[in-house]
Amino acid sequence: MSLPLFAQSVLFINPGRSDEAFWVAASRAMKSAAASLGVSLEVIYAERDHVRTREIARNIIARPPSRRPEYVVLTNDYGTAPELLRAFDGSGIKTFLAYSGIDAPADRILTGRPRERYPDWLGSLEPDSEAAGYLTAKALFAQARAGHAAAIDGRLHLLAIGGDRSTPTSVSRNRGMRRAVVEAGDVTLEQEVYADWKRDKAAEKSDWLYRRYPRARLVWAGNDMMAFGAMKSWKNRGGTPGKDGFFSAVNTSDEAMRAVTQGQLAALAGGHFLAGAWSLVMLYDYAHGKDFRDEGLELERPMFMVFSAADAERYLARFGQGDFSRVDFRRFSRVLNPKRRHYAFGLRQLLDGHG
Known part of the structure; x- marks a missing residue:
């Protein structure tokens, strides 16, 4: 299993605060996935401020072409996704929704489906919340x-x-x-x-x-x-x-x-904190010729597990302080593992040492 020679660039607009445990864990997992896959990743925190989220998007679009990411991973926290997708449309930057997608009928009217109204909106990956x-x-x-x-x-x-x-x-x-x-x-x-x-x-x-x-x-x-x-x-x-x-x-x-x-x-x-990391796996495959369209453009996956006391002890021993550096995310790529027919995204397999 070897990595292709070129790297792609991804930016994640993290909706959370930079000292918020969940969103820090999400970023750390994404950085570990990026390191595994040879992806260049930038993370910008919106600090739970939807106005700041819009400003971040505008600043990304205003960057010189050489400093723009190829892909931006967004969330629909506080219902900002329709506006963000519209803002990135025509910028040459491809977008992907992670963690929270387009669920509300009113939002769906505004956005349509991925790759329709906004051709560069590639798709979404949500945990089954x-x-x-x-x-x-x-x-x-x-x-x-x-x-x-x-x-x-x-x-x-x-x-x-x-x-x-x-x-x-x-x-x-x-x-x-x-x-x-x-x-x-x-x-x-x-x-x-x-x-x-x-x-x-x-x-x-x-x-x-x-x-x-x-x-x-x-x-x-x-x-x-x-x-x-x-x-x-x-x-x-x-x-x-x-x-x-x-x-x-x-x-x-x-x-x-x-x-x-x-x-x-x-x-x-x-387990849903991994949705961003799993999204990087999908974007890696997309960039290297394996479109996830065959699994669906708007995926919802059962990422959650309920923790027993024993599970919690094992989690702290394996991933305490947000250390996911031992996880080899290449195992989950369908490009790097041609025999893998479907994406398998869940925390249990990582906790059991299968990642």
Whole structure:
């Protein structure tokens, strides 16, 4: 398995903050994939500012041709993708959506499908975010039942803290959570709120939620930072997460993994941080003559796994502090592995040492 001689250039507009665990992990995984594949990668953080995202795009387009990337990887966080795709149209830069694609009907009217209205919009790769919400909720309910968290009415009383109202990832995770509630039959969803993915805002909102719903013993959170904020408020009230309050989260920060091993988090799912790295594999293949059109231009893949305490220990040992340098992403390229008929994108295979 050898690498072709020429390298391609890719720029990732990271929508997160440069000190935000998830988005830092996403960038580190992409850099490891780029190193494996011989791709030149530049990452610019938008710092959770949709206005800054637009400015970054304009600045990229304004660069001299010799300094422009061949490909830009975007997300649809805060619904910015339609405007970004329109901005890059005609610039000569090919675009690819990762993490969150075009889901809202109103956005679809604006963008159409990949390679139609915008010929250089190559496609998208999304984690199955609804599965993340569903799986963490189901695991949370199971742990709460085992911990005898039902109220005197025999039901589990749940509070839900989502990220935001517009990002497709957030919408899908909440939808998955609600599906699990309907299936459970013994769970009452008291209220859903949004905390902008932030620990401090989740702590503030959970504090008054606990006062409003004193029977609630379960908190489903759309990411780990919000779960930690809710756990802090619970502790401030004299509670003990994992004993008299049960919390779930999404993401793979070291802090979240340790919380699983210590029994403080009842449920944790992650793996979607790799969507950017997997996108680089697809773009590498595209640039080297293997179009992913045969698998679909808008792919949604089940990237999430639910972590047991043993899984969390193994993750920390193998990828602690965001070190993915031991992963050989060339194994997943269909150009470099002609016998590979389909892309296989998941964290479990990396955790088990198959990557």
